[in-house]
Amino acid sequence: MAQHPSAGSSPAEAPAVITVTGAGIRFRRNRRGRRSFKDLFAGASRRSRPDEFWPLRGVDVTVRAGEAIGVVGRNGQGKSTLLKLVAGVMLPDEGRVDVHGGVAPLIEITGGFVDDLTVRENLTLTAGLHGMTRAEIDARFDEIIDFAELADFIDTPYKHLSSGMKVRLAFSVISRLEEPILLVDEVLAVGDKGFREKCYRRIDELLAGGRTLFFVSHNERDLKRFCTRGLYLDRGALVLDGPIDDVLAAYDRDHGSSA
Numbered sequence: 001m002a003q004h005p006s007a008g009s010s011p012a013e014a015p016a017v018i019t020v021t022g023a024g025i026r027f028r029r030n031r032r033g034r035r036s037f038k039d040l041f042a043g044a045s046r047r048s049r050p051d052e053f054w055p056l057r058g059v060d061v062t063v064r065a066g067e068a069i070g071v072v073g074r075n076g077q078g079k080s081t082l083l084k085l086v087a088g089v090m091l092p093d094e095g096r097v098d099v100h101g102g103v104a105p106l107i108e109i110t111g112g113f114v115d116d117l118t119v120r121e122n123l124t125l126t127a128g129l130h131g132m133t134r135a136e137i138d139a140r141f142d143e144i145i146d147f148a149e150l151a152d153f154i155d156t157p158y159k160h161l162s163s164g165m166k167v168r169l170a171f172s173v174i175s176r177l178e179e180p181i182l183l184v185d186e187v188l189a190v191g192d193k194g195f196r197e198k199c200y201r202r203i204d205e206l207l208a209g210g211r212t213l214f215f216v217s218h219n220e221r222d223l224k225r226f227c228t229r230g231l232y233l234d235r236g237a238l239v240l241d242g243p244i245d246d247v248l249a250a251y252d253r254d255h256g257s258s259a
């Protein structure tokens, strides 16, 4: 188990583990956003610009080891994109994202799992990719399966699991990795109430052990339960970075009463 540097100390004194500096990412709004055939024959000044936009731009954030950060904003304002930058599955088109330490990402329902592989194969593959040895995987295998409540589905192809079962497997595996940074997007909302509560207790334990958390949610109660600091994204910009209560209050003021 990697010893977390902030365990036992306050985040304010802990080292920075994530530094996002002037980061921006550019997407194309539609697949046919590239220049058209007709444009090839038009003069340079008449060529249409590709249909590009910046879901995030000019974002600056420093996160210290052990901080629990809630990310809020309306649909489509760049929350998941920010997590993907931290996870390293997307690279910024502008600025920098520096992450010191491994990341356990629960950012998409698929958890990066492979459709045609079984539950057992996916578990082994993901844990192995995050640096677990064969012996460590074997030692934790039953516990991971039990937590996911998938004992009867060990040799079932991942693609045949229900959405809720996929989330259970993903959370169970990802939360058992030794990585010091945990990213949780809204995927947990898919799980049933009992399982979600079990996940939340696991997140409590991980935070008590000094992990750093990025948590995207539209649920104010969950955000207050885990997070001390909030990031409020709107129109691709970080409009507020502060204590979670202040961030939720600002978001409520701008956009109604729930996160």
Ligand SMILES: Nc1ncnc2c1ncn2[C@@H]1O[C@H](COP(=O)(O)OP(=O)(O)OP(=O)(O)O)[C@@H](O)[C@H]1O
Binding pocket: 027, 028, 029, 055, 073, 074, 075, 076, 077, 078, 079, 080, 081, 082
């Ligand atoms: N790969 C992509 N290519 C093009 N556009 C994308 C891509 N991924 C996301 N987008 C767009 O980027 C914007 C930000 O998306 P993002 O998923 O980060 O929003 P979000 O704040 O997490 O929203 P939600 O609350 O609905 O989950 C949206 O307009 C979305 O359509």
